[in-house]
Amino acid sequence: MSEVERTLDLKRDSDLWFEDGNTVVIAQNVAFRVHRTLLSRHSDTFNDLFTIPQPTTLDSVGDCMDGCPIVRVADSAHDFKRLLHALYDGVNYLKHDESMEFSDLAALARLGNKYQLDNLVSGVCGRLASVFSTKVKNFNPATWGADPPLINVKASDTIEAFNLFRLLGRADMIPVAMYVCCQLPISTLVRGVTRADGTREQLSQGDLEACLVAREALTAGYAWLSLTFLEVSACGTCTIPGRCTLAISDVRQGPASGPDLCQGTDVLSGSLAFLAGSMHRDQLICDDCRDMLMSRHESIRKTLWEQLPTMMNLGNLDVESWPPYD
Numbered sequence: 227m228s229e230v231e232r233t234l235d236l237k238r239d240s241d242l243w244f245e246d247g248n249t250v251v252i253a254q255n256v257a258f259r260v261h262r263t264l265l266s267r268h269s270d271t272f273n274d275l276f277t278i279p280q281p282t283t284l285d286s287v288g289d290c291m292d293g294c295p296i297v298r299v300a301d302s303a304h305d306f307k308r309l310l311h312a313l314y315d316g317v318n319y320l321k322h323d324e325s326m327e328f329s330d331l332a333a334l335a336r337l338g339n340k341y342q343l344d345n346l347v348s349g350v351c352g353r354l355a356s357v358f359s360t361k362v363k364n365f366n367p368a369t370w371g372a373d374p375p376l377i378n379v380k381a382s383d384t385i386e387a388f389n390l391f392r393l394l395g396r397a398d399m400i401p402v403a404m405y406v407c408c409q410l411p412i413s414t415l416v417r418g419v420t421r422a423d424g425t426r427e428q429l430s431q432g433d434l435e436a437c438l439v440a441r442e443a444l445t446a447g448y449a450w451l452s453l454t455f456l457e458v459s460a461c462g463t464c465t466i467p468g469r470c471t472l473a474i475s476d477v478r479q480g481p482a483s484g485p486d487l488c489q490g491t492d493v494l495s496g497s498l499a500f501l502a503g504s505m506h507r508d509q510l511i512c513d514d515c516r517d518m519l520m521s522r523h524e525s526i527r528k529t530l531w532e533q534l535p536t537m538m539n540l541g542n543l544d545v546e547s548w549p550p551y552d
Contacts, residue, residue, distance in 0.1 A: 236291075238259070239255065249261070250292070253303040255300050256356075270342065271340070276360050301337060301340075305337050320350075325376060325378050327376055330422075331354060332390055336393065340348065349398060352506075355399065356376045358399045358406075359402065360399070375403070381410060382411070384407050385414075385418060385419050385427050385429060386421055388400065389430075401548070408440050408444055410436070443539065445491055445538040447493045454510070461514050461517075499524075503520075510548065535548050
């Protein structure tokens with residue numbers, strides 16, 4: 227162990243310590259031995275970094291490690307390791323046909339933005355868009371963690387996601403991230419969450435206030451959805467109008483008026499459509515009335531989707547063309 231390692235309590239990263247590397251990059255207390263030319267080729271920011279004199283704290287213990295010059299970065303070791311893997315492993319690291327951890331993708335996007343790696347950021351955002359989708363039929367946070375197609379993401383990750391989309395200027399993904407933030411417990415919104423690298427992630431004061439106001443709008447929207455959805459009788463082609471009308475009325479005055487539906491915030495979840503399906507499976511309503519309720523649910527949900535950017539209370543955020551419900 228070198229004097230630098232002992233003095234700074236450094237740990238060599240076993241995966242990214244190349245014996246033929248010519249530069250040691252230190253992130254927190256982790257040292258990576260890498261190839262200066264490779265990093266500089268990908269990013270002018272890296273090239274500039276390698277020419278900047280390092281802090282004098284290194285001078286007291288030497289400015290080299292294993293004969294390589296030392297460069298210190300302000301990034302977390304967790305994030306910087308993911309970035310190096312992406313630069314060295316390329317498309318193999320992004321695993322386009324396998325699920326990846328949200329925390330890994332967020333790290334790549336943050337540092338890709340910092341080091342001006344535009345292609346990397348674009349690729350990561352394309353992956354993130356598969357979850358934070360602006361196509362309502364692909365957007366279903368209720369299924370997160372069950373069988374993620376491209377990303378292993380939890381609802382609590384959306385605070386980090388929201389701040390990330392703010393950083394990247396992704397106005398198209400911000401309303402959806404805010405929507406999922408609105409589903410979190412208020413205590414989580416206020417206290418924030420801990421990222422994979424140990425950093426505390428919180429909404430800004432302004433975004434927290436916007437989120438709390440948006441929750442109120444969503445609660446009102448859900449109550450409206452619940453009440454409007456079942457404000458009908460049997461359809462015109464109903465084969466058993468007496469029974470269907472009674473069943474719809476009973477559900478309207480019973481389950482649909484309960485706190486889970488009238489005080490909820492997840493207006494896009496499709497829970498009321500599930501309720502209509504259950505009524506049909508239990509033979510309480512006929513096929514035509516089931517289809518009528520499903521169509522009615524889609525129509526009301528479409529209205530709420532189109533109002534989503536406004537409901538999210540994001541002020542002057544420029545959402546040029548919110549995608550239609552299709």
